Amino acid sequence: MNILILGYGKMGKIISEIAQERGHTIVGKIDESNINLLDELDTNKIDVAIEFSQPDAAVKNLSWAIKNQIPVVCGTTGWLGKKPEIERLTLSNGSAFFYASNYSIGVNMFFKVSRFLAKMMNDQPDYAVKMEEIHHTEKKDAPSGTAITLAEDIIDRVNRVKRWDLDTDTDGNEHSLPITAKRIDPAPGTHIVTYHSEIDDIEIKHTAHSRKGFALGAVLVAEWIKDKKGVLSMDDFLSF
Structure with a gap:
């Protein structure tokens, strides 16, 4: 599976490592230092985006993925006042958006x-x-x-x-x-x-003893969401 990492801080790095260990390809690592590269990516070669950035960057990152119909898995917190807007955008574009405050x-x-x-x-x-x-x-x-x-x-x-x-x-x-x-x-x-x-x-x-539990959970969700549509959560993933 081809994965785009949106936000390449500590969590992004661990997610990237785990994804590659599980046989996936990282097609891009976008953060504030190279955000200009986002519109140069070939969206047809991206299966899923995993978004762990900063509160002030999350909405732009999510909107870009959703408008390009790339399923996106988000773990960024601190921006949730605009979550209804992102959910509406997801439904109107027939895309997939998954949010969890914690992926462990x-x-x-x-x-x-x-x-x-x-x-x-x-x-x-x-x-x-x-x-x-x-x-x-x-x-x-x-x-x-x-x-x-x-x-x-x-x-x-x-x-x-x-x-x-x-x-x-x-x-x-x-x-x-x-x-x-x-x-x-x-x-x-x-x-x-x-x-x-x-x-x-x-x-x-x-x-939690390390961030690995959070990162592994995000990669497992990315594997699960690849062919799905709609606004999804951990209750859907874990069948609660």
Whole structure:
């Protein structure tokens, strides 16, 4: 399979290595230093694009791929205010767009466990929920996309929680889910969800040991999406 890498930072490099180990060809590596080469590429020779760039570049990269009907797998966070626009563009162009805040198979199992726990905790008003996430210091957005996904899943299932807030506590606002975001090297990603009461705590935690799990997941999705159309997610890929 011929893969175009959009965004060639640390994640892009690991994705490129794993893709080639799995027998794929990297037909281009585009980042801010050579973005002018994008319109010179032969789109007929690109099967899938994998987009792990920066928030300010993601929309342009995704729009280019979608308009050229190249299935695109995106892991960039921090730009999601424009996600509905990209989804509409995908459908109107008959292309394929796949977004996940995290491509690790383990993290997506963690999402599933968190949703199940949140559904049960909806009927337990004595428990307040909070979250902590830890990433490396080069991560530009806070909270992480993974933390936001966890928070939105909880808000959808725990009626007393109306919103999330960054770096606050629940004192004085029982309707808020506080997220503490820490940036500590070389942490690739830790997420902890805690339900606290006067009697006890219930805590679930995912700790990544390296970025390889995220990169491998993105390549597996790229292999899966090649001949598909529409707006897709990890729930489709993992058949949740």
